[in-house]
Amino acid sequence: MKKFEYKMIDSKDVAAVSLFKGRKRSDIEAYLNKLGAQGWELVNADFRELEGDTEFSGIMKREC
Structure with missing residues (x-):
């Protein structure tokens, strides 16, 4: 049986170009x-x- 791990992602995880952009x-x-x-x-x-x-x-998910 395949096993998976999961990850919650959010836009806060992405570095912004600058504070205002x-x-x-x-x-x-x-x-x-x-x-x-x-x-x-x-x-x-x-x-x-x-x-x-x-x-x-x-x-997100990926196989373990």
């Missing part, structure tokens, strides 16, 4: 690609864009 889509994509390279798979996400700022939360 917030996180860009490309910053979030780079963060998710980094996790993907570590074997994590995004299985659920909630994205919100308000006034050009992108926020999200999600669940």
